[in-house]
Amino acid sequence: MDLHLNKEELNTCVQCGLCLPHCPTFRVTGDEAMSPRGRIKLMREVQDHDAPLTKEVIRSFETCVQCRGCEPACPSGVPYGHLMEQTRETLAEAGEITPLWQRLAFKPLEQPVALKMGSAALAIAAKAKLVPKRLGLPADLAVRQESLTASGDDLYLFTGCVMDAWQRDVHAAGQRVLEAAGFGVTPTGSLAPCCGALQAHAGLLDTTRDLAQTMMSSLSGDDRPILVDSAGCGAAMKDYGHLLGTPEAQAFSARVFDIQEWLAQHVASLPKVEPLDLVVAVQDPCHLRHVQKVHLATRTVLAPFVRQLVELDDDGLCCGAGGAFSVLEPELAGDIRARKVDAIQRVSPDVVASANPGCSMHLGGAGVATEHPMTLIDRALTT
C-alpha cells in the first residue's frame, strides 16, 4: 500500500538503532515493533514491499506516542514526525485507524461552547469520582474560571481549546506575567478556537488544515507575535508553514512563540522579587524539547523566581501523556509514566514545573504535584 511517504525521507534511516533508548515505548517494552527503527522499517515494508497491513503493523503505528524523542537522537536527521503524521493520515483516510468514535470525540474541540459544557460536566464528574480511573484525570479540575480580557495589543496569547476549558488559570497567570514585563496582551479566545494538534496526531490532517486556515485568517491583519503556553499547541502552530506549504502559513508560523521562549528574551523586564521557597524540578514536555527545541528557556525564566531548579536525569524521555495517547493507550502510558515518576522521585522536588497541560494532567493522575511555570512566576510576583 502506498503510504504516500516521501521516498527520500524514508530512506534517510540507516537502521543504526541510536534512537531506540530515546523512545518511551521501546524503553518499556524492549520490542523492536515499538521502536522508531522498527516503525520506519515497517513503513518501508508496507510502502516499498507491499507487506500486508496486519493488526500488528497497525498496532506498531498506533502505539507511537508521537513524542518525537527519536528525532534529536537521530544523527541522520530522519524527519520521523512527518513520516508518522503522513502514515497516520493515509491510514485514517483508508479507515484503518482513528475510528468514528474518536473522530467524533475531537469535534467539540473545534467548537468552544460545546467543549466548555462538556469539560465542566467532566470536571464535576471527576470531583464526584465518576470518571474511570484509567483516564488518569486529577480530581481537582477547575469547573468555572475567571474570564480573560484584553489589556493591550502588543501580543496575542493563544488560549486554545482543552486548555482554556481546563486550565484557564494558566492563561490568566501567563497574561499577568506578560503584563508585568510591560506587554499589553490580547487573549485569542474564540478568535482561534483550536490549533488542530490532536487531530493531526490522529491522522486527520485535513481537519488540522481547516483549523489552521481559520486561525490564520482571524489572527492576520497585523504581525503581532502569538504566544502559546501549551507546548503541544505551540509545536503544531509552528508547523503550519510545513503543513500548508504556503508563504502566508510560513509567515504565520514565524510569529508563533512559546511563552517561555518569548519571556526568556525579556527576563530583565520582570520585577525582581523574593523567590518562592520551593525546589522545582523541570519536566520538559516533548513538544517543547524535541520539537520546538526551546526547553532551555523554561529554566531561564523560572530560575529567578524559585529557590532551586533541579534537572531530571532521564534525558527528556516522554512522560506518556502524548495528547490523547494516555486515554487511548492507558496501559502503555502508565508504564511510561512510572519511569518518569521514578526520575522525579530521585530528585524529590516540592513541585514539578510542566509547560504542557497534557503532561500536567497525566502526571497529576499519578499523584505528582505539577504547576505551569507561568503560575509559579505569577505566584512569586503577586505574593
Place this chain on the structure above:
Amino acid sequence: MNLLGKAKDLLGRASASNDPLVDDLVDALGSDAVKVDAAHRALYAHDASVFDAGFAGPTCYPETTEQVVAIMAVAEKHGRAVVPRGAGTGLAGGAIPLGAPVIVALTKMNQIHDVDTVNRVAWVGPGVVNLDLTNHLRPFGFHFAPDPSSQQVCTIGGNVANNSGGPHCLAYGVTDAHVAAVEVVLIDGSVAMLGGLEDEPDGLDLRGAFVGSEGTLGIATKVAVRITKNPPAVTTLLLSFDSVADAANTVSEVIAAGVVPAAMEVMDQRITVAVENYVGAGYPRDAAAVLLAEVEGLEAGVALDAKKISEIGRANNATQVRVAATDEERALLWKGRKTAFGAIAQIAPDYYLHDTVVPRAKLAAVLEQVYEIADRHDVIVMNVFHAGDGNLHPLLLFDRTVEGTLERVHAAGAEIVRASLDAGGVLSGEHGVGVEKQPYMAEMFTDADLDHQNRLRQSFDPVCRANPGKVLPMGHSCADIQSLRQTPPGVWG
C-alpha cells in the same frame, strides 16, 4: 499466571499459532512474551549491519534466567536453533537469524542487580544498556570503561558477546578486561557461572572463551562487570590537519613517545562535515582530518600529556590545536564522534562499515590504499577510526537501490580487508566476525586453528544450535548445516 491470563493465552493461541513450538513457548512464558507475527519476523530478521536479512522464528522476551532456561528446553525439544539478541546494533550480522531460530531478545533483562564500589564490581542483567550503567554509576564516582560509539543503545550482553571496544579502550582495554564473571545458560538448559570475583579464579578461563563468542556458546543472563573509578582530571584536545597522513603519524608518534592517552580518534573531512552538521560542536569543516585526543589522570600529569600531544601535533603540521574549555564542549565533541556512523545518511542511505586493525606504524600507508581502492571501485569512502590502537573503520557509502552498487561495495570491502591483512593486521577490531568476516577466517587462521576453535565450540554446544552459521566458516563448523534448514520461503519475512 492468573486465570484471566491463561484464558487470554488460550484464545490468543487458538488464533495465532498452529505451531507446537510456539505453543510450548507461550506455555513457558505467556503470550505477551512470544511474538510470531509477520511484522516481528521482519523486524528481527536483521540487525544494524548491511547483510541480507535472515529468517526469524518466534521472538521471546524473557525476564529471568529461569525463563531463558525454559526457552532452551523448548528449543531442544523441537530441535530448533537459538539466537540471542541485545539491542541489535551489531555491525557484523551476529544477531541475524539463520534457519528460523528462536530469537531470545534480552532487552527486558535490564536490571542492575548490585553495585559494590569496594570490590569494584557490578552485577547486571545482559539487557542493561551500556550508557545506562555508566549513568547509574556516576553518583558513586565510577563508570563502565568500554564505551562503544553505540553505548547509548547497545547492551552489556552484546558487548560481552562481541568483546566490544570503544574510544576509551585505548587506555582501559576492551570489554574482556572488564568482565569478572558471566552466568550463562548453555544450549542444554543448564546454568553455568564462568569466571569469578577472585583475582585468579581456578581452572580454565572459560569466561575468557565466552567473551567474544558472539552467542555461539550460550546466552549470558547475568554479568559481573568491573567498574572503573572516574579520573580526577580530563582534558580533551582537537587537532586539525591538512592531510590524513599527518593525523595518523601524530598518533603513532604520541604512542612512541610513551604517552598513553585515554582515547585517540581520527575522522577525515567528509565524516567531520557530516558530524558537524548534526552536533554543531565546532569541528572544522575545512580540515582534511581531525584528531580527537583525550588524556586523563592526575591534574599535573594530564597537563604534561596534553602539552606533549600538542607539540607532536604541531611538529606534524597540525593547523589548529584546540582544548575543550568546558565539560559541555567536551561532551559535544564526543557526541559528534560517537554519532559519526549514523550521521552519514545525510550523504547516502546505506553504509558498510569495516573494522580491521593494522599496526599503528602502517596506518598512513594502509589509509592511502583504502582511498585508492574505493576510488577504483567508484564508491564513496569515509574514514573514522580508533587511531590509538590502529583500528580502522572505513565506511563505504552507497544506495542499495542503485543496480550493481552492492557488488562494487562488497568487492571494495574485500580488497580493504586483504590490504589490512597484508599489512600484518587482523580481521576484527571490535565488531565481531558474525556472518561478515567468516569468509576471511580461513585466510587469517590455519586449518588447525579453526579446528581447535570448532572443538571448543562443540564442547559447549555439540549440535550447533547456539547461533548457527556464525563466526566459523561453514566447512569448519560442526552440524551448522543441519540447524540451518530453512523454513519454506513465501512467508513474508
